[in-house]
Amino acid sequence: MKDVVHIPQEDLALYAIQALAPEEMADVRQHLDVCEMCRGTLAQLPGDLALVAMSTEQLPLPHGARERFLERISGEVTGSESATGVDRPAILQMPQRHRLSIWIPWSAAAALLAISAGLGIQLHFTDQALQQQTILSENEAAESARARQVLDVLTARNAQHVLLTASPARALPSARAVYLPSRGALILEAVNLAPIAGDKTYELWIIPANGKPPIPAGLFHPDAAGNASVVLPDIPKNVEAKAFGVTIENTGGSSTPTLPIVISGAPTAGE
Amino acid sequence: MVRRDSEQFPDGDDALLLLVQARDQCAMAQLFDRYGSLVYSIAFRVLKDSASAEDVMQEIFIRVWENPQAYVSGRGSLAAWLAVMARNRAVDILRRRKPADPVEEVVLAALGNLAADAERNIMFERIRGLLGQLPNDQRYSVELAFFEGLTHSEIAERTNVPLGTVKTRIRTALLFLREAVQV
Numbered sequence: 001m002k003d004v005v006h007i008p009q010e011d012l013a014l015y016a017i018q019a020l021a022p023e024e025m026a027d028v029r030q031h032l033d034v035c036e037m038c039r040g041t042l043a044q045l046p047g048d049l050a051l052v053a054m055s056t057e058q059l060p061l062p063h064g065a066r067e068r069f070l071e072r073i074s075g076e077v078t079g080s081e082s083a084t085g086v087d088r089p090a091i092l093q094m095p096q097r098h099r100l101s102i103w104i105p106w107s108a109a110a111a112l113l114a115i116s117a118g119l120g121i122q123l124h125f126t127d128q129a130l131q132q133q134t135i136l137s138e139n140e141a142a143e144s145a146r147a148r149q150v151l152d153v154l155t156a157r158n159a160q161h162v163l164l165t166a167s168p169a170r171a172l173p174s175a176r177a178v179y180l181p182s183r184g185a186l187i188l189e190a191v192n193l194a195p196i197a198g199d200k201t202y203e204l205w206i207i208p209a210n211g212k213p214p215i216p217a218g219l220f221h222p223d224a225a226g227n228a229s230v231v232l233p234d235i236p237k238n239v240e241a242k243a244f245g246v247t248i249e250n251t252g253g254s255s256t257p258t259l260p261i262v263i264s265g266a267p268t269a270g271e
Numbered sequence: 272m273v274r275r276d277s278e279q280f281p282d283g284d285d286a287l288l289l290l291v292q293a294r295d296q297c298a299m300a301q302l303f304d305r306y307g308s309l310v311y312s313i314a315f316r317v318l319k320d321s322a323s324a325e326d327v328m329q330e331i332f333i334r335v336w337e338n339p340q341a342y343v344s345g346r347g348s349l350a351a352w353l354a355v356m357a358r359n360r361a362v363d364i365l366r367r368r369k370p371a372d373p374v375e376e377v378v379l380a381a382l383g384n385l386a387a388d389a390e391r392n393i394m395f396e397r398i399r400g401l402l403g404q405l406p407n408d409q410r411y412s413v414e415l416a417f418f419e420g421l422t423h424s425e426i427a428e429r430t431n432v433p434l435g436t437v438k439t440r441i442r443t444a445l446l447f448l449r450e451a452v453q454v
Contacts, residue, residue, distance in 0.1 A: 010438045013445050018359065019416035019423050048445040050351030051452060052417045053358045054395050055402040059312040062325050069303055069329055073296055073336050 007031055007038045016048050173226065175263055177244050179206075184237035186217055188230040188244075190263070193222035196248055203249045204230050205257050209242040217244075219253045241267055284349040291339045299336050306350060307332070309395075310357040317361035317418050327360050362420035401451045409444035412437055 007015070007028055014020045015028045032039050175190035188204055196202065201221060205214040218233035245264040247257045284305075290298030310331055315324035331353060335342070342352050402410060408430075415421045415429065423441065427434045 010442045013442045014416075014423055014438060017413075017416055017441070017445070018362070019421070019426070019441060021422045021424055024422075048449060049355045049358060049417075050347065051398055051445075051448045052402070052413060053313050053354035054309070054350065055398045056309075056312045056316045057399070058308050058395065059315055061307055061311055061328075062321050065311070065325050065328065066300075066303060066307065068325075069307075069332055070296070070300055072329065072333060073299055 006035060007041075009041060012038065012042050013048065016042065017052065018049075173263055175246065175265070177204075177265070179241060179244070179267060181238055181240055184235050184239075185232055186230065186235060187232065188218070188220075190220070190222065190228045190246070191226060193226045193228055193262075195222065195224075195226070199251050200248050201251050201253060202228065202262070203247050203253050203257070204233070205245045205247065206235065206239060206241045207243040207245060209240040214245070214257050215239060216253060216255065219249075243267075288339045288342065288349070291336065299332075302335065303332055306353050309350060310353050313354055313357040314361040317358060317365055317420070323364065324361070327357060327364065331356050331360060358417065366420050398448070398452065401448055404451075405444050405447060408432075409440045409447075412440040413444045416441055 011020065011024070011028065015025060018025065020028065032042065171192040173190065173192045173194065175188055177186060177188045179186045186204075186206070190202075193202065201219045203219050204217040206217050207214050215235060217235050218230040220228045220230050222228040243264055243266040245257065245261040247254075247259070247261055249258055284302075287298050287302055291302060307328060311324050311328040314327035315321065318324050318327070334356075335353075342349055402413075405413070412426055412430065415426045416423070421429065423437045424434055426441075427437045430437070
């Protein structure tokens, strides 16, 4: 039985990152062609090249690189140079000199090919432009049809014209108070008050101008129409009022107002 | 209808490549947006020249455009495949040599789905961090081999260490990276 010498793992790793000398690379490649075991070992090197490659710090692309690339693919570049890169490095291609006579028929053929390619590219662009025009035309036709429909509806003789407005809003609650401090007399007439629960009551307050706490000035319930009144509640005399307010309190009233204040107002004239 | 919005494209590379196979230029542009910077950066690191690096990048993406089937998804991520193509092509140019072995022979990176920006950036950052954890001599040897395209004997000469040591350093470094990524 013939002994087979396999490639050491170290060398396979070097092969994987192409760090062997060219002749060694060739030897390994030759061995790999016939050795399934070494191919298997190589296949287990999970992308060492990729790992190292991806350690590179990311740089922004040069200005216009994206546009240049898009231009190339929109022109359907099929170049034999960098695009394939199989035969030789594109960047290293060097012109070679040959006898003119040899190149005449080839030049003619190349010229014909170039013309054909040019016509092909032109045809491609024309085709693309035609497709875009078709799409644009279809869009414009659709928009035009819709505009005509709108106009037909607006100008139809038998169309019904209806004016829609907002529903009448519920009138806001308000009250008018007449107050005579020297007599301790107060009359309040309130309208449009919202109904309240049975265990609640409206309460009127005098807010003194001297900064003292609000003074309760009577409890009341609105009728079904939202009207209510407070007539001559039992309040102290000679209290200058800065304002009046109405709150909603629990049945029986409160010694201090509970926010929010439903309605409020300040005296404008009088004593 | 020509699509312009990148959100209309599938997240996965495989699906995007199918569109590229159908000659969808917008899909190809999307692919370029995903990996253009990666490919350019690798080529630039090797060649240290912006124009040459862009040539490599353009060449690689044109190759994908013309032959998207060349990428076999079962053998690794598209990012890895492009990264290796960029490196190999750049090194070929650096060393003025013919294109090396087909990349398919050596790439089997299972790095997850790198189509998403976030995942890609996390993975790249992680690999950079891992490379930074290597002892200096190991990292230097790998970088000389990888980004300058030196052979192990050239590295031995340049670093003035025995050939066996260079081999061991490179192998140990690659093994570390491989195992760390798989964790």
